[in-house]
Amino acid sequence: MVLLETPSNPLLGVTDIRAFSDIAHRGDAIVVVDNTVATPINQRPIDLGADLVWHSATKYLSGHSDVSAGVIAGRGDVMEQIWRTHLTLGSVLGPIDAWLLLRGIRTLDVRISRHNENAMALASVLTSHLRSVRCSTRSRHASAARSRQVSDVGLRGTAVLHADRGSGSGRQDLGRVATADTSAKSRLGAFSGHATRRDVE
Numbered sequence: 001m002v003l004l005e006t007p008s009n010p011l012l013g014v015t016d017i018r019a020f021s022d023i024a025h026r027g028d029a030i031v032v033v034d035n036t037v038a039t040p041i042n043q044r045p046i047d048l049g050a051d052l053v054w055h056s057a058t059k060y061l062s063g064h065s066d067v068s069a070g071v072i073a074g075r076g077d078v079m080e081q082i083w084r085t086h087l088t089l090g091s092v093l094g095p096i097d098a099w100l101l102l103r104g105i106r107t108l109d110v111r112i113s114r115h116n117e118n119a120m121a122l123a124s125v126l127t128s129h130l131r132s133v134r135c136s137t138r139s140r141h142a143s144a145a146r147s148r149q150v151s152d153v154g155l156r157g158t159a160v161l162h163a164d165r166g167s168g169s170g171r172q173d174l175g176r177v178a179t180a181d182t183s184a185k186s187r188l189g190a191f192s193g194h195a196t197r198r199d200v201e
Helices: 017-026 076-089 095-106 108-126 144-150 167-178
Strands: 004-005 031-036 052-056 070-074 131-132 160-161
Touching: 004 017, 017 031, 095 108, 108 160
Parallel strands: 004 031, 031 052
Antiparallel strands: 052 070, 131 160
């Protein structure tokens, strides 16, 4: 089994799913992609050769930081094995959680479109003020070319902003556009703000 997370969280590294899938399938391995950061709106791993795709539905799919859930989908024969194991173990999502998740999915397209617009606008404005701005479709990001190869829409929903440790102006610029919410239960949800280095190390 080959496990991929692309874009990676939190630094937005992009992996060429099609290339890895080709290599893995030569050795009869299955490819599983964590698509949480991209969402199905921005990237479809199954179309790129992956066998299974999973999401932390707690994040973008739900979108409101009030559900703890996961989603897995993919190749029929593998999903049959997962379903039989699921029946044996008896784990199910509670009805209220399922309802809240469906509520979030209904607005996913609209929310991710706005996420994409906001991340690109923020990255564009702050590029000249911060040491680095990692946004996986911007030309300065090392993964930009791979991002365009693996997704027609582009993996644009998140940007990582990095101010110099001693850069007062960079920190002030960042402070004007983002408010930290260290109590947020879920990054990538409606109530999450920016993360500091301490948050992600």
